[in-house]
Amino acid sequence: MGKQAKRVLVIEDDEDLVALVSILLQGDGYAVEIAGNGREALDALARVLPDVILLDMKMPVMNGPEFARELEVRYGHQAPIIVLTAAADAHRRAAEVGADAWLGKPFDPEVLLSTVRRYAG
Amino acid sequence: MKGAKVGRGAMVERMAAEEEGDEDAPIRAGRGSGEESATRVRASSAVHLRVAPPPPPEPPPEPPPKRPPLDNLSLGRMRPRSLFRLRIVAYAFGIELPFSLLVPVAYLRLLDIGDPVEQSRVLMAVGALYLLKSVTLIVLLMRMLGPIERLRGFDAGLTWSARADGVSGGGVGSAGGAERPAGPYASSAPSSLILDAGRAAYETPLTFSLLWAMSWALFYAPVTAALPRLAPSLPPTGTQVLVGLVLFSIALFAAAMPLAYSILGRLLSPAAGHISLVARERGLSVPGRSFSLAARLVLLSVCLAVAPTSWMIAMVLMEVGRLAETDSLVSLVVFSLVAVSWAPVCAGFIAGALATPLRQVGAVIDKIIQRGDAERLERIPIHFKDEIGALSGGVNAMVDRLQESSARIRSYLAERERLLGDAAQRAAQLQAMLDNLVEGVFACDSEGKLTMVNASGLRLLGLSSLPTRPKTEAAEGELPVPARSVEAMNALAPMRNREGREFTREELPMIRALAGETIAGEEQVLTNARTRRDVYLLTSAAPIRDVEGAVLGAVAVARDVTETRELELVKDQFIRVGAHELKTPVAIMKGYALALLRANTDMPPARRQMLEAIDRGADRINRIVDDLLAISQITLDQLAVSLEPVDLGQLVAGAVTRVSATAARHRLNLQLPEGRQVVARGDGERLRQVLASLLDNAVRYSPEGGEVDVSVTIAPAEVGRGNAQDGARPMAVVSIRDHGIGIPAAKQDRIFDRFFRAHTDTPHDYGGMGVGLFLARDMITRQGGRMWFESEENRGSVFHFAVPLEESEPAHG
Numbered sequence: 001m002g003k004q005a006k007r008v009l010v011i012e013d014d015e016d017l018v019a020l021v022s023i024l025l026q027g028d029g030y031a032v033e034i035a036g037n038g039r040e041a042l043d044a045l046a047r048v049l050p051d052v053i054l055l056d057m058k059m060p061v062m063n064g065p066e067f068a069r070e071l072e073v074r075y076g077h078q079a080p081i082i083v084l085t086a087a088a089d090a091h092r093r094a095a096e097v098g099a100d101a102w103l104g105k106p107f108d109p110e111v112l113l114s115t116v117r118r119y120a121g
Numbered sequence: 122m123k124g125a126k127v128g129r130g131a132m133v134e135r136m137a138a139e140e141e142g143d144e145d146a147p148i149r150a151g152r153g154s155g156e157e158s159a160t161r162v163r164a165s166s167a168v169h170l171r172v173a174p175p176p177p178p179e180p181p182p183e184p185p186p187k188r189p190p191l192d193n194l195s196l197g198r199m200r201p202r203s204l205f206r207l208r209i210v211a212y213a214f215g216i217e218l219p220f221s222l223l224v225p226v227a228y229l230r231l232l233d234i235g236d237p238v239e240q241s242r243v244l245m246a247v248g249a250l251y252l253l254k255s256v257t258l259i260v261l262l263m264r265m266l267g268p269i270e271r272l273r274g275f276d277a278g279l280t281w282s283a284r285a286d287g288v289s290g291g292g293v294g295s296a297g298g299a300e301r302p303a304g305p306y307a308s309s310a311p312s313s314l315i316l317d318a319g320r321a322a323y324e325t326p327l328t329f330s331l332l333w334a335m336s337w338a339l340f341y342a343p344v345t346a347a348l349p350r351l352a353p354s355l356p357p358t359g360t361q362v363l364v365g366l367v368l369f370s371i372a373l374f375a376a377a378m379p380l381a382y383s384i385l386g387r388l389l390s391p392a393a394g395h396i397s398l399v400a401r402e403r404g405l406s407v408p409g410r411s412f413s414l415a416a417r418l419v420l421l422s423v424c425l426a427v428a429p430t431s432w433m434i435a436m437v438l439m440e441v442g443r444l445a446e447t448d449s450l451v452s453l454v455v456f457s458l459v460a461v462s463w464a465p466v467c468a469g470f471i472a473g474a475l476a477t478p479l480r481q482v483g484a485v486i487d488k489i490i491q492r493g494d495a496e497r498l499e500r501i502p503i504h505f506k507d508e509i510g511a512l513s514g515g516v517n518a519m520v521d522r523l524q525e526s527s528a529r530i531r532s533y534l535a536e537r538e539r540l541l542g543d544a545a546q547r548a549a550q551l552q553a554m555l556d557n558l559v560e561g562v563f564a565c566d567s568e569g570k571l572t573m574v575n576a577s578g579l580r581l582l583g584l585s586s587l588p589t590r591p592k593t594e595a596a597e598g599e600l601p602v603p604a605r606s607v608e609a610m611n612a613l614a615p616m617r618n619r620e621g622r623e624f625t626r627e628e629l630p631m632i633r634a635l636a637g638e639t640i641a642g643e644e645q646v647l648t649n650a651r652t653r654r655d656v657y658l659l660t661s662a663a664p665i666r667d668v669e670g671a672v673l674g675a676v677a678v679a680r681d682v683t684e685t686r687e688l689e690l691v692k693d694q695f696i697r698v699g700a701h702e703l704k705t706p707v708a709i710m711k712g713y714a715l716a717l718l719r720a721n722t723d724m725p726p727a728r729r730q731m732l733e734a735i736d737r738g739a740d741r742i743n744r745i746v747d748d749l750l751a752i753s754q755i756t757l758d759q760l761a762v763s764l765e766p767v768d769l770g771q772l773v774a775g776a777v778t779r780v781s782a783t784a785a786r787h788r789l790n791l792q793l794p795e796g797r798q799v800v801a802r803g804d805g806e807r808l809r810q811v812l813a814s815l816l817d818n819a820v821r822y823s824p825e826g827g828e829v830d831v832s833v834t835i836a837p838a839e840v841g842r843g844n845a846q847d848g849a850r851p852m853a854v855v856s857i858r859d860h861g862i863g864i865p866a867a868k869q870d871r872i873f874d875r876f877f878r879a880h881t882d883t884p885h886d887y888g889g890m891g892v893g894l895f896l897a898r899d900m901i902t903r904q905g906g907r908m909w910f911e912s913e914e915n916r917g918s919v920f921h922f923a924v925p926l927e928e929s930e931p932a933h934g
Binding site: 017021023092109110 | 710712
C-alpha cells in the first residue's frame with residue numbers, strides 16, 4: 001500500500017452511521033472525510049476533491065439532491081457519487097441526482113466496501 | 122147540435138191539454154204547477170188544432186230532470202195503475218162519442234125520415250145498436266190491452282209506479298244489483314209477457330181501428346134493413362138511396378179509421394215506447410209487426426180524402442130531389458160539420474205521434490253534439506214500429522256504442538290516472554332516494570346526452586343544475602354550460618385517471634359503458650367545476666340495455682373518496698417518515714453487528730451467535746418496515762415498479778443462500794435451467810422482496826424442517842391460469858415447494874387477501890402481519906406477472922410466480 005490512500009467523502013447527518021461507515025472504510029484503508037450535511041460537504045470539497053462521495057439524501061441545512069446539484073454546478077462530474085438512502089425507491093432517487101450507484105439502508109458492510117472499491121478505481 | 126159542437130171542442134182541448142202535458146213534461150223540469158200547465162196547455166192546443174209543427178222547444182231554464190225524461194210517456198204515469206185500459210177506452214170512446222151523436226142525425230137526414238115517431242124509433246134502434254157495438258168493441262179492446270196491463274202489474278212495486286212518483290233514480294245507470302244491473306227499465310216480468318205486451322202496444326192501434334172502422338161501416342146495415350118496420354111511411358128504398366147508403370158507409374169507414382188509429386196510436390205509443398225500452402234492457406228485439414210510416418200516412422190520407430168526398434156525394438144524391446126544401450140547408454150544414462170537424466182531430470193526434478219521437482231523437486242527438494255526459498244519455502222509446510221507430514232504434518244503438526266506448530275510455534282514463542299516479546309516486550320515491558344518496562348518480566341516453574344527475578352528482582361536479590344552456594362566458598357564480606351531454610360535463614369538470622392524465626372522450630366511464638363495458642369501482646380524479654379542486658372518485662358504470670340487449674344508455678355511480686384518500690395520504694406520509702426514521706438505526710445495528718463479525722474472525726461462537734441474532738433482528742425490522750411502506754403505497758396505488766432486465770437465476774440463488782444461512786433445519790434445493798441465464802423483465806428489488814417473503818413462508822410453515830425445493834423454469838405465456846396476451850412472451854416461473862403444514866382448503870380462497878392470516882389462532886400461528894402474500898402477488902401483478910399456488914393440508918404448499926422474460930432473451934434454448 002505504498003500508494004496514497006483514496007479519499008472518500010461521507011456526507012451523512014447521523015453520527016453513529018458516520019462512525020460505522022468510517023470504521024469500515026478506514027479498515028479498508030481509505031482516507032475518510034466527514035460532512036454532516038451538503039453545506040459542510042461543499043466546504044470540504046473546496047479544500048480537496050475526494051475520489052468517491054457517499055451521499056445521504058435526507059439531511060438538515062442542505063440535503064442530498066441540493067448538494068448534488070450544487071456539486072454539478074461547481075465541479076462538474078468529477079467524483080463518483082454513491083447514494084446512501086433509506087427511501088424505498090432508492091435507485092430512482094439515485095438516478096435523479098445523477099449518482100453512479102446507490103445503497104439502501106440498512107446495508108451489508110461487504111456490499112458497501114465492494115461498491116466503494118468499484119468506484120474508487 | 123150546437124151543444125154537441127161545444128162539447129166536442131172542449132173535449133178536444135182537454136185531450137190536447139192532456140197530451141201536451143204528457144209531451145212537455147220531460148222537457149220542463151219536473152211537473153209545473155197546475156196553473157202554469159193550464160196556461161201552457163191552451164197555447165199548445167191551439168197549435169195542435171192548426172196541425173202545426175211541434176211547439177218550439179222551450180229553453181230549459183233548469184237543470185235536466187232527475188228522472189228519465191221519457192218516463193211520463195209510459196203507462197206508469199197512470200194512477201191507479203189498474204185503470205190503464207179503462208183510461209184508453211174512455212179516451213178513445215169519449216172522443217168518438219160526439220161524432221157518434223152526429224151520425225144518426227145525418228142518417229135521418231139522408232133517408233129524409235120526417236115523422237117524429239119514426240125518427241125516435243130509428244134513433245132508439247141506432248142507440249141500442251151503438252151500445253151493443255161499443256160494449257163489444259170495448260171488451261175486445263180491453264182484452265187486446267190485457268198483456269200491457271199484466272206487464273205493468275209485474276213491475277208495479279218496482280220501476281213503473283216508482284217512476285210515476287218521480288222516485289226512481291236518475292238516468293246514470295244505477296247502483297248495480299248483484300244479479301244484474303237494474304237500469305231504469307229493468308223489469309221482473311217474463312220475456313214472453315214483455316213480447317206479448319209489446320205486440321199489443323204496437324199492433325193494437327191498427328188492428329183495432331180496422332175493426333172499429335169496419336163496425337162503423339156496417340153499423341147502419343141492420344137499421345136500414347129494418348127500416349120498413351121502423352119507418353113504414355118511407356117509400357121503398359130505391360137505387361139512388363142504396364148507393365147513397367153505401368157511400369155513407371164508406372164515408373163512415375174512412376172517417377172512423379184514421380180517427381181511431383190516430384187516437385189509439387197516440388194513446389198507446391207511450392206504452393209501446395216504454396215496453397221497447399224494457400225489452401231493450403232485457404236484450405229482446407222490439408216485438409210486433411212494423412208498419413211503414415209511409416203506408417200509414419198514405420192510408421190515412423186516402424181515408425181523409427175519401428171520407429168527406431163520399432159523404433158529400435151521398436148527401437148530394439139524397440138531397441137531389443129536395444133541393445127546394447128549407448131543410449136542405451140544415452142537412453148541408455150538418456154534413457159539412459161532420460165532414461170537416463174530425464179531420465183536424467186526426468191530424469193533431471198524428472202530428473203528436475210523429476213529432477214526439479222525432480223530438481226525442483233530436484234531443485238525444487243534441488246532447489251528443491253538445492258532448493254531454495254519454496252516461497246521462499237516454500234511450501228513445503220506440504213508439505211505432507216504423508221509420509221513426511227504426512231511427513230511434515238506430516239512435517239507441519248509437520247511444521249504446523257511445524256509452525260503451527265512453528265507459529271504456531273512462532276505465533282507460535282511470536287506469537291511466539292510476540298508472541300515472543303510481544309512476545309519479547315511484548318517480549318521487551326514486552328521486553328522493555337518488556337525491557339523498559351519498560353517491561353521485563349519472564344517467565345518459567345512447568347518444569351520451571345526460572338524462573339524469575342526482576343532487577350528489579351535481580355537487581361532485583360543482584354544478585347547480587344540469588348543463589342546459591348554450592356555452593357562454595362564465596358569469597360570476599355561474600358556470601358555462603355548453604350542452605347537456607357527457608362531454609359537456611367532462612368539459613366543465615374534467616376527469617383524469619389516477620396518474621393524472623386527462624381522459625379522452627372514449628375513456629370517460631359513461632362513454633365506455635355506452636360501448637358495452639361494465640366498470641366496477643375504478644378510481645378517477647375529477648376537477649370540481651366550482652372550486653377547481655380535485656375530487657377523487659370511485660366510479661362504477663354500466664350500460665342500460667333493452668330486452669334485446671341493445672344499449673339504451675348508461676348509468677354511472679361515483680363515490681367521493683377524496684376524504685378517505687386524504688386520510689390515506691396522511692397515513693402514508695406518516696408511515697413513510699416513520700419508515701425512514703427506522704431505517705437509519707436499523708442500518709447502524711446491522712452494520713455494527715456485521716462489522717464486528719467481520720473484524721473478529723476468531724470470535725467465540727456464543728458471541729458470534731449474538732451478533733448474528735442482532736443482524737437477523739435488524740433484517741426483520743427492515744422487512745416489516747418495507748412491507749408497511751408497500752402496503753401504504755398499494756393502498757394509494759402509488760407502488761412503483763421498474764421494469765428492467767433482471768437476472769432471475771442469480772436473484773433466486775442469492776435469496777436461497779440468504780435463507781439457507783438462517784434455516785438450520787431445512788435444506789433448500791435450487792434448480793435452474795441448465796446452460797442458460799434466465800433474464801426476466803421486472804423490478805429486482807421487488808422480486809427480492811417477493812422471494813424473501815415466499816421463502817420465509819416456506820421455512821416458517823414447515824416447522825419440522827425438511828426439503829424446500831426452489832426451481833426456475835421457462836413456460837409459455839399462458840402459464841398460471843391466464844390467457845395469452847398480445848405479444849405474449851414466454852414467462853419465467855419460480856416455484857417454491859415446501860413439505861409443511863399446508864393451507865386448509867376452506868381458507869385457500871382468501872390467502873392473498875390483505876391482512877388475512879390462514880393460521881391465526883391455530884397451533885401453527887408463527888406470527889407475521891398477514892401482508893406477505895398480498896404484497897407478493899400485487900408486486901408480481903404490477904410487473905406483468907402472475908402468482909398462484911397449490912396446497913394440501915399437512916402435505917405442504919407450492920407457490921409459483923411467473924414474470925415475463927426479457928425480450929432479447931431467445932424464446933427457447
